[in-house]
Amino acid sequence: MAEPVRRTPALDGRRVERAGITIVPAGSASRISLRGPAASLAALSKALGLALPERPKSSAAKGARAALWLGPDEWLVLDEENADLMGACARAGVLHSAVDISHRNTAIIISGPRAEDVLSAGCPQDLAPAAFPVGAASRTVFGKVEVVLWRTEASTFRMEVWRSFSDYAFTLLEAAARDPG
């Protein structure tokens, strides 16, 4: 089998570091859009090794793997060690739809005490810890593009964005980081 050709990530080399805010592209990850009825939840959870969340705006994480609730029958499952998520779901043997979107999305990590403010420059959602605590995740908008936002730590967010919109999202984050606090 031929050696795979090189990858060229969309945000290669981009980085913003200013007082109180760091914005960097996340490393590669495997991702699936997982859909399925409630009856399949237990088997899919078992196959993936984490309990698929059932509440809006919530997530479940275990090691390098996480599942973000996006809708009553929809999850974004990602694995930062690039594990085979499609295969794992197939082995569950229950009704579901898994579609590989590892390359459709790219991710941006926004961290630092100003992370919430910088995101609020383009995101109308209430990101205060009371409304959007650690572990909260939701599909929302950032400026003019759709994103999935996930608060991984008190002052760290992961933004999942479609590849061709990532330049816009990163540039807007960059501009927001320059704004006076």
Next chain:
Amino acid sequence: MTRDRLPNRRGLRRWEAAVGEPVEELRVEALAPASQEPLDLRIEIAAIVDLRADPQGPLVEEARALGIEVLAGHAVTGTGGRLRVSSMAVAPVGGGAARVIPVDALLTSSGWTPAVHLFSQSRGKVAWDEATQRFLPGQYAQACASVGACNGTDALADVLDEAIAAGEEAAKAAGSSLPPKGRGRPKAEGEVWTGGTLGEGPAKNGHAGKAFVDFQNDVTAKDIRLAVREGFRSIEHVKRFTTNGMATDQGKTSNMHGLAIAAEAQGKPVPEVGLTTFRPPYTPVTFGALVGHARGSLFEPTRRTPTHAWAETHGAVFEDVGQWKRAWYFPRAGEDMRAAVSRECVTVRRAAGIFDASTLGKIEVVGPDAATFMELMYTNPWQKLAVGRCRYGVMLREDGFIYDDGVVGRLAEDRFHVTTTTGGAPRVLHHMEDYLQTEFPHLKVWLTSTTEQWATIAVQGPKSRDIIAPLVEDIDISADAMPHMSVREGRVCGVPARLFRMSFSGERGFEINVPADYGLAVWEAVWEQGQKHGACAYGTETMHVLRAEKGFIIVGQDTDGTVTPDDAGLTWAIGKKKTDFVGIRGLARPDLVASGRKQLVGLRTKDPKVVLEEGAQIVEDPKQPVPMKMIGHVTSSYWSENCGRSIALALVADGRRRMGETLYVPMPEGTIEVEVTGTVFFDEKGERVHG
């Protein structure tokens, strides 16, 4: 309607600029005690004209002390001057001789209306305060408190008391158990509300001239009375009829006066006439605040494909397709667009061309009912499409008109890889999702956009197989194993790939789909192989010409939302045995099956060198008087180097019955003769896609 404030003061303090010529005598700092730095502007105030008979208050005293003439019980009844004011006429309110005072500026104040806007926008109900003739916060709808002037509390000392009380109340409500801090409030003095005048000034009696109420929209007292005479009773209607209060100040200077005039004209008390809604913004909002970061490169997202950088370094000229930047053509040194496109078109048919099709919309349709769902969304039959095969699909709206099209590959019994037009990607997904959720919720099928998952590299031309062969692993791409319109999953350049055998050029062709991050490296590898076989990179223009040579439509160019599959010559794409799909009822509508509909045909200009204008109208008889009867229009038109002549597609009434007829395209430079032909200009038998 001058009140007990000097409106110029704020302008002086904020902008350090005065209205009127600065002259000696009056030091403004004396009038601006709150100013941090004394302003070194000197203006002379000719007079303060006050409608009230006996105005009182610290400012009035101050003005008098400074020697400014305060004309109580007077009104300004007119002005003199051309292009700018040079004098004002002042007369007693009760009538009497006017006195002309030379001025170079006249400032007016329309009173002190409590800023109940926030309260009102919180859905609170205002109440009319008869004593002070103003609306004040009445019934609260939300947990809020109004403090100070917005609550009708005028004296600074009272404002502070009220504020402290409201603060303590709020703290208590929030659960604070701390005892109130000292009540000792700062020594405070300030202006006091001393009554005002609403409506038209009494000076109207016996004086000609217009009483302007809304200075921005030029609404006069007469206009408001006219509105009442015309039968407008509610203040909301009076407002809309006169535009009073609809300028950028949102009525802050005019609403109360307009209301008072309307009330007077109706012989009703002010509160009975009603009140218009207080709208945001209360304070001016800059365009900058509204625009935010949405300017320059952040005005709109610019979408680039994974191979964009390669196209850029290889001299591509880009065109905008929605938010996407697409390579339009790749001119070489000395080539203009036509030369570049002609070379690309010929190269593809003689050897091969490589094209970035990544922007094509892609939707993965997955689930046990996937084929059933596809049957409902497209006109074509899908149940019997074998795994590994592709089909050109036509999607209609409910009304029977073509909505989108694209090649669909069946990857598994329960999995379809659907492609859509570039521009149609989001709306086709929404269209499908809409039907799935509202009409077919019983189906076990899910939709996922995969447009951006895959970089799509089209390799078209007789050499296409030779070019990709060294790069493809574990897929047999021989003509027998992988015929036209088939799809395989395997590896290309060592990465997972979905390989389609399909053609939008009419040549033998492949489309390599690889995960987007690998797109650039795979493109480079394909390019390297292509170089060995004389291939070129081509852009969207060549793609358009090649498909037109084959008579393949572009939805949105050769269709306009009023074209049926039959109009476009696609009746073959409708599953004859199907009993249901979106649009099947629409297709049976009388006007959609009537004769005389516009049908897609080819046009050949009698002079092969003449290229028709897209959108040009077509007539039967060019000698008929204007306005001529137009029977159709040109939808696509190009110079075709492969055909050695111009080619065009057109929608023409009864087009298919006119084969061989001569029609005319009247243009400003003269009438162009065209012959109606079939839509296929190159390889009419369609043999080149095979083998």
